[in-house]
Amino acid sequence: MFPLKGRFNAVFVTSSPRRANHVLFVAIFTAIACCHFWHAAAQNAPESLEIGEGIETCGLSGAEIDAGWIALVDGKTTFGWRSQSDANWAIDQGILSVSTGTSGLLRTTSQFDDFELCLDFKIGPDSNSGVFVRTSPNPNDPAKDCFEINLAAPHVSPFSTGALVARQKAADISKGDASWYDAWHACRIVALGPSIKVWIDDQQTMDYSDPLGDRCLGKGFIGLQKNEGPVAFRRLKLRPLGMPAIFNGTDLTGWSTDQKLESKFKVTPTGELQILSGRGQIETQSRFGNFIFSMQCRTNADQLNSGVFFRCIPGEIMNGYESQIQNGFQDDDRTQPADQGTGAIFRRTVARRVNANDQAWFAKTIIADGAHVAVWVNGLQVTDWSDQRKKDKNPRRGQRLEAGSIIFQGHDPTTDVLFRNIQAREIHARR
Secondary structure (H helix, E strand, O other): OEEEOOOOOEEEOOOOHHHHHHHHHHHHHHHHHHHHHHHHHHHHOOOOOOOOOOOOOOOOOHHHHHOOOEEOOOOOOOOOEEEOOOEOOEEEOOEEEEOOEOOEEEEEEEEEOOEEEEEEEEEOOOOEEEEEEEEOOOOOOOOOOOEEEEEEOOOOOOOOOOOEOOOEOOOOOOOOOHHHOOOOEEEEEEEEOOEEEEEEOOEEEEEEEOOOHHHOOOOEEEEEEEOEOOEEEEEEEEEEOOOOEOOOOOOOOOEEOOOOOOOEEEEOOOOOEEEEOOOEEEEEOOOEOOEEEEEEEEEOOOOOOEEEEEEEOOOOOOOOEEEEEOOOEEOOEEEEEOOOOOOOEOOOEOOOOOOOOOOOOEEEEEEEEOOEEEEEEOOEEEEEEEOOOOEOOOOOOOEOOOOEEEEEEEOOOOOEEEEEEEEEEEOOOOO
């Protein structure tokens, strides 16, 4: 009997010493080969996205950022939001609240179409509020120009918490328990095509399909309602859905590198796109106009410079809007970028915070919709900008809304930048 301990906890029983030696040899050889395999696999495994020193994630975990989640509220300001009424919206210690003022929405400046949205809310027993998705800034008819997930007790509204106002009612989630109010509850909303699904505290309250089908509302804003009584929200996060890969991790299918500049491009053994050694660009063959884009990036030395160009004039050298990649900052202050900062729209607006570190993977999400551009870095929104210039087909001279290519930039001879998990799609038009 020959026990082999460790990863192979096997027992071999033989009838002769020669046979036993042969079995032992095979077992040891197999174990050594497997160890080499596991070592090679570990060497080629993708490096995980880790949140380093100085990075603000707005409560998101590294795993959530890796999965594509972005924070809609930073916990300190209402950056990326706009109030449509005169109400006393305020944020303190991560809690966004309102108690008085005229009825209306506090809504995002960006529009979203297909997504998963999670948040916590707290309402009083006599409050009436709602979470609006795919909404216009000032909705008039919740049966037509938005989906309103109501937050209200049954005695306040026939559409109680978790219902879709003017579309579909829901059972009383509180079950008549008065202590349910003035306490925090979780809300999860999945909007995918004509389907709207809602969960309150992990209990599904809504599974609705818009009878308009593919003609249902496309993009729209996320809105939080001031209506009756106090209401508070926290931990608002969103994950875009239906994001296809535009880089296959194997070769450069779908990309063009025919400008004959200095940059070198390759796909690493772990499936990343690497740009090296000089000025140049790699360009998508697909065109994107109003779109959502996401990726992960790593600069392999300090103070490297690169960029993601979009709505580019196809075939021209980096002639598009540039979302900057540069992680330097001044005076040990991340709100003072050294060169506009990762997530800035270069030469147009500066990132409000450098929220990425060199020599570490970071995530970036871009939403370009009409004249409006928003950028998130590691889950934090760093840019909220609208191009107010006169329209021009050349984005260097004016506002370009036409679809164009997406370009990754090789900046200079020091360039050594990795890209992975590259995804993009068009935003569904408002209907």
